[in-house]
Amino acid sequence: MDIRGIIINVAPIVSVLAWMLLAYLILLWAASVLWTYRDIHSRSEDVAVQVLAVALALVLPFGGVLLHLILRPRQTLAQKYERLLEEEYLRRHLEDPHVCPTCQRSVEADFILCPHCQTSLRRRCGACGRVIDLAWSVCPYCGDDGTGAFQRPGYRQRVETDHAQVYER
Numbered sequence: 187m188d189i190r191g192i193i194i195n196v197a198p199i200v201s202v203l204a205w206m207l208l209a210y211l212i213l214l215w216a217a218s219v220l221w222t223y224r225d226i227h228s229r230s231e232d233v234a235v236q237v238l239a240v241a242l243a244l245v246l247p248f249g250g251v252l253l254h255l256i257l258r259p260r261q262t263l264a265q266k267y268e269r270l271l272e273e274e275y276l277r278r279h280l281e282d283p284h285v286c287p288t289c290q291r292s293v294e295a296d297f298i299l300c301p302h303c304q305t306s307l308r309r310r311c312g313a314c315g316r317v318i319d320l321a322w323s324v325c326p327y328c329g330d331d332g333t334g335a336f337q338r339p340g341y342r343q344r345v346e347t348d349h350a351q352v353y354e355r
């Protein structure tokens with residue numbers, strides 16, 4: 187068999203391989219366009235930006251995706267939102283956490299009245315004297331519900347012994 191014969195025999199195989207390679211490249215290209223579409227959707231709500239990114243990936247196979255990787259917004263929308271929440275959280279904690287709800291001036295954590303506008307901030311428990319939240323109907327420290335009668339026997343005993351110890355000193 188001469189060289190010409192070999193070429194004639196091999197040509198169909200080469201042609202099939204070439205077609206397979208082409209199909210593979212087209213598949214990769216389509217996948218890259220789909221990936222770009224999804225990626226830009228998670229990073230930008232701007233329709234013009236989305237169209238531009240997908241068009242780049244379509245018109246410039248693979249190169250367009252590379253360009254998109256370089257030019258795309260650094261953060262996804264979810265990351266941006268998360269960061270916004272984090273910053274908001276930090277900002278709140280850096281600011282004085284105790285602020286009068288009426289005049290917005292800073293107060294100490296254990297104030298029962300705002301010294302500036304005299305708004306009630308907290309109240310003193312009638313039974314144990316500790317400062318508690320205005321919204322609480324029962325004192326969490328001694329169980330007093332404002333009527334002076336303790337509801338649970340278990341509580342009664344412990345509170346009374348606590349009080350006895352306090353008064354003994």
Ligand SMILES: [Zn+2]
Pocket residue numbers: 286287288289290291300301302303304305
């Ligand atoms: Zn105030």
Ligand SMILES: [Zn+2]
Pocket residue numbers: 311312313314315316325326327328329330
């Ligand atoms: Zn109490």
